[in-house]
Amino acid sequence: MIKLIRLALGGLIVSADRLTRGPKLKRPEEQQREVERQVKSLALYQFSLCPFCVKVRRKMHKLNLPIEIRDAKSQGTFRDELLNGGGKIKVPCLRIETQQGARWMYESSDINRYLEREFG
Numbered sequence: 001m002i003k004l005i006r007l008a009l010g011g012l013i014v015s016a017d018r019l020t021r022g023p024k025l026k027r028p029e030e031q032q033r034e035v036e037r038q039v040k041s042l043a044l045y046q047f048s049l050c051p052f053c054v055k056v057r058r059k060m061h062k063l064n065l066p067i068e069i070r071d072a073k074s075q076g077t078f079r080d081e082l083l084n085g086g087g088k089i090k091v092p093c094l095r096i097e098t099q100q101g102a103r104w105m106y107e108s109s110d111i112n113r114y115l116e117r118e119f120g
């Protein structure tokens with residue numbers, strides 16, 4: 001029952017998000033290409049119906065960031081990567097590839113702050 005309510009609420013939040021997203025940030029073409037190059041080092045581990053993930057996806061939309069989305073809900077490679085790399089199954093989690101290795105950022109507010117700081 002609780003699972004059903006969560007599913008319904010998740011669906012509602014996703015639909016509301018789609019209806020109220022607003023426009024994407026428009027950058028000059030060259031600048032957008034550079035942003036697209038930079039976001040290749042990022043990946044968002046998420047569940048499609050998780051409200052905290054919607055919050056981050058909204059920020060990605062607003063800032064026009066085509067970050068790769070990796071669904072970690074069901075058993076599989078992405079879930080394993082999240083557990084082994086980040087240390088726990090909790091979403092959203094932003095994987096940031098750096099020259100020193102991967103950094104795993106949990107907490108939707110921290111992720112949004114990071115995206116705003118880097119690309120806003």
Ligand SMILES: N[C@@H](CCC(=O)N[C@@H](CS)C(=O)NCC(=O)O)C(=O)O
Nearest residue numbers: 050051052089090091092107108109
């Ligand atoms: N404070 C966290 C909350 C994240 C959270 O609770 N995520 C849930 C999904 S909505 C989760 O990953 N739960 C673990 C699980 O379902 O296995 C944030 O803002 O990112």
